[in-house]
Amino acid sequence: xxxxxxxxxxxxxxxxxxxxxxxxxxxxxxxxxxxxxxxxxxxxxxxxxxxxxxxxxxxxxxxxxxxxxxxxxxxxxxxxxxxxxxxxxxxxxxxxxxxxxxxxxxxxxxxxxxxxxxxxxxxxxxxxxxxxxxxxxxxxxxxxxxxxxxxxxxxxxxxxxxxxxxxxxxxxxxxxxxxxxxxxxxxxxxxxxxxxxxxxxxxxxxxxxxxxxxxxxxxxxxxxxxxxxxxxxxxxxxxxxxxxxxxxxxxxxxxxxxxxxxxxxxxxxxxxxxxxxxxxxxxxxxxxxxxxxxxxxxxxxxxxxxxxxxxxxxxxxxxxx
Amino acid sequence: xxxxxxxxxxxxxxxxxxxxxxxxxxxxxxxxxxxxxxxxxxxxxxxxxxxxxxxxxxxxxxxxxxxxxxxxxxxxxxxxxxxxxxxxxxxxxxxxxxxxxxxxxxxxxxxxxxxxxxxxxxxxxxxxxxxxxxxxxxxxxxxxxxxxxxxxxxxxxxxxxxxxxxxxxxxxxxxxxxxxxxxxxxxxxxxxxxxxxxxxxxxxxxxxxxxxxxxxxxxxxxxxxxxxxxxxxxxxxxxxx
Numbered sequence: 001x002x003x004x005x006x007x008x009x010x011x012x013x014x015x016x017x018x019x020x021x022x023x024x025x026x027x028x029x030x031x032x033x034x035x036x037x038x039x040x041x042x043x044x045x046x047x048x049x050x051x052x053x054x055x056x057x058x059x060x061x062x063x064x065x066x067x068x069x070x071x072x073x074x075x076x077x078x079x080x081x082x083x084x085x086x087x088x089x090x091x092x093x094x095x096x097x098x099x100x101x102x103x104x105x106x107x108x109x110x111x112x113x114x115x116x117x118x119x120x121x122x123x124x125x126x127x128x129x130x131x132x133x134x135x136x137x138x139x140x141x142x143x144x145x146x147x148x149x150x151x152x153x154x155x156x157x158x159x160x161x162x163x164x165x166x167x168x169x170x171x172x173x174x175x176x177x178x179x180x181x182x183x184x185x186x187x188x189x190x191x192x193x194x195x196x197x198x199x200x201x202x203x204x205x206x207x208x209x210x211x212x213x214x215x216x217x218x219x220x221x222x223x224x225x226x227x228x229x230x231x232x233x234x235x236x237x238x239x240x241x242x243x244x245x246x247x248x249x250x251x252x253x254x255x256x257x258x259x260x261x262x263x264x265x266x267x268x269x270x271x272x273x274x275x276x277x278x279x280x281x282x283x284x285x286x287x288x289x290x291x292x293x294x295x296x297x298x299x300x301x302x303x304x305x306x307x308x309x310x311x312x313x314x315x316x317x318x319x320x321x
Numbered sequence: 322x323x324x325x326x327x328x329x330x331x332x333x334x335x336x337x338x339x340x341x342x343x344x345x346x347x348x349x350x351x352x353x354x355x356x357x358x359x360x361x362x363x364x365x366x367x368x369x370x371x372x373x374x375x376x377x378x379x380x381x382x383x384x385x386x387x388x389x390x391x392x393x394x395x396x397x398x399x400x401x402x403x404x405x406x407x408x409x410x411x412x413x414x415x416x417x418x419x420x421x422x423x424x425x426x427x428x429x430x431x432x433x434x435x436x437x438x439x440x441x442x443x444x445x446x447x448x449x450x451x452x453x454x455x456x457x458x459x460x461x462x463x464x465x466x467x468x469x470x471x472x473x474x475x476x477x478x479x480x481x482x483x484x485x486x487x488x489x490x491x492x493x494x495x496x497x498x499x500x501x502x503x504x505x506x507x508x509x510x511x512x513x514x515x516x517x518x519x520x521x522x523x524x525x526x527x528x529x530x531x532x533x534x535x536x537x538x539x540x541x542x543x544x545x546x547x548x549x550x551x552x553x554x555x556x557x558x559x560x561x562x
Contacts, residue, residue: 169421
């Protein structure tokens, strides 16, 4: 069970990293996800059925997602459509595009070789883990390098402070479009991998993916926190795997597959609340400690003042993030 | 023009003609709502003018974007949070300010030797920022952020420096420090500067030229000796006209 959720989690990791780029770096909740995920799947499966190799098909799945993201980016920046609506528009449009590519709502693979078939003849779970790990390492490696360049810095600055970025010569529209593009490319890559792992592409496979993505981002950040981009990206992989594990546990408890969507939604609500509650508890605890020290200080007035200054510092630094 | 064709239609700036000479340090004063900020926003490109031209060294930039104009113009905003990226570190902010052109290059931004250069730049501010290059800017105080913004705005040696009430949100002492720093940098780098201020004393003390904006027009433009002879009360009196 653990092994299979590890493998599945790694295949979902590019999606979570994609959502991380729009949601955390650009500060945009991008609904294009729901359209670009099946877009990648549809593209890959169709190309494979038409005789293309799994490598080419997967790559084209990625490119397809980039295209979807590019459209949302243009709608958002050049046509000034609010980002949430821009995502919904692309997602809706992609439904028709996906239907055209697939021809019907569910397309199974026949005897085509998927990516894992190129690996030695191990158990399917092991193959999935190896493939997922290789892809995750490549994706994180490339993104890590990207965020060390001027381009990556401009992207981060744009998401953080648009006015300041423009005032420092950054073409913020271009940066936002670029962010949407790579984000959705990665999301579609996930779709392509999942479709190959399942053996089919389905028109409905994108439903709920944004919730899965956001929940995984937040789960990851609960377990692994830091400012370093490498840590933050790794946290996304941790989030993706843990999230799959949570779902597997739920399935093991006897929840039918149809209930997984509402479970996803509930998990998202919980993980949004956890950090808020945790911060509140922490502040309350520190306040209590501070007050009790104050009371102590009054009893013992001689070195009370020293204690105070020491403690205020502790409260302030503990309050960060 | 705001809200054209409606009852709220308002000309903010009309028939404004201003020639800024190389090396000018202009104080801009005027009532609230007179159009000072609009004037600066129009020059910087945040707002677009309906008619007219803005010439920068004989080049009309009226249709150009903010990021394009930023190659020649820098800006410090009133709100210290506006001029810096809070999530990024002090060093990363300085890198951004350093080059307004290579913003999409694929070269590493963390170059060797850069660190020492930044430390040298920050030392004169006397705020201890030289030891906090790795600190995220959101943990700095308003004064520190504004001093950093000012440093960043002047780092690329702009042809025109726009200061939009950049000391208004600071406490009196920090405000004075930042103002002194401004004067020092502007004089040292011989920057052409436009500064909006509501403090008459600052408007009179700093710069070689003073303009007053009222009701969307420039109603006073004095420089050199004439400016030195002005006094605070005389200026406040002119506000009533």
